[in-house]
Amino acid sequence: MAGSGATRTHRGRKSRSEEEVLYDRELEDLPPELRWREWMLRVEAVIFASAEPVTRETLARVVGKSCSVDLIIDDLREELRSRPYDLVEVAGCWQHRSRSAYASAIRASQAPTRSSPVSLTEHEAAVLAAIAYLQPVTRGELSHMFGKEVSRDTIASLRDAGFLGSGPRSPTPGAPYSYVTTKYFLSAFGLETLRELPDLERLEDAGLLSRQALQETATAERDGDVLED
Template sequence: MAGTSATKRHRGIKSGSEDEILYDCELEDLPPELRWREWMLRVEAVIFASAEPVTRETLARVVGKDCSIDLLIDDLREELRDRPYELVSVAGGWQHRTRSRYAGAIQASIAPTRGAATMLSEFEAMVLMAVGYFQPVTRGELSKIFGKEVSRDTIAALRSAAFIASGPRSPTPGAPYTYVTTQHFLSAFGMQSLRDLPDIEALEDAGLLSRRAVQAEALLAEPEISEE
């Protein structure tokens, strides 16, 4: 009966133990057009509620097994075409983002925003960029890149902002920690993957980063590694 099916959709279906609740993803009692509409609304709700980009695997939990996530996203994007926000593909998933043309209005309102990127100093931002390019990279290697010490406080600030995390131990003497960027880094800067980083040659030409510094340090370390 229709009433029973509606109850299943909203309350779940108990199966096996009392703790096991199965969510009705297939919605077989609905006609195709209403089923598709309900899947669209579910996907939009999940993305809207999430603080981070939502992956395809996550969205697949709330729609039918034969549902095309890509077609749903296409339909949602079309529906939001005239809205001040859109669905963007970022960091391996999808996320709601305000359209750039409304950035001025949001700033002028001084309203608190969700998921605002942590403010970094210019040097912290450059260190973060270097981690993105050279990861996994040690603090010593970062210091070589910039020609001055990258302090533990700088690393701590980037870790606190969840932009970087510890990577594998370096094979160099002392096995220092290396650092790598996180999914939050990709999300905060609107990138789908590290391939979206700006062209490193342009930064080298501007004198902001030096690939040679890291390579030179690696060559100096090689004899010490071979002796162990």
């Protein structure tokens, strides 16, 4: 029986190895133009099928070693210029996304979309915005900024939605955990990097964040005058 099991394991390994060999990434039998076209189609197919933004490493698995993923993306985006969707970069990854000009048409159709719309309460949105600008930030620092306790339930809700992850422990007494935003946060809000966050003036106009509150929080953090987590 042991020998039989070993044989099955060996065959399984051989099968996977053969699969790797049979998948032709280099496409050396094709003329250069057709080879590039096939690489483009493969890259687009992977991005289209993926439920999450796709990394460069993932795309590199389906094209040849001499293929530049960045140039492939550039050519695909050029082809999609007249289409109602595009390939966008999100935290160093790529995904298909409808152009904002067609958002109203998509909403009016009431058709189910691939991803659920971001649904946050006003308070959750304000807390998430504060974390995005202040990160890494502790719950105590957030509570100081808002002038009232930011509950563990609020943090848990944002974590469960995939917007928050754990950051480094704060050097303040008690070494409370800090929080940071995730790649999913960037994807959900259509940002490539945190540098694309709206200006504080726009958030102040919307009543979501106060520049004075941010400054007071920074001062309190330096002085150690924050609520403990």
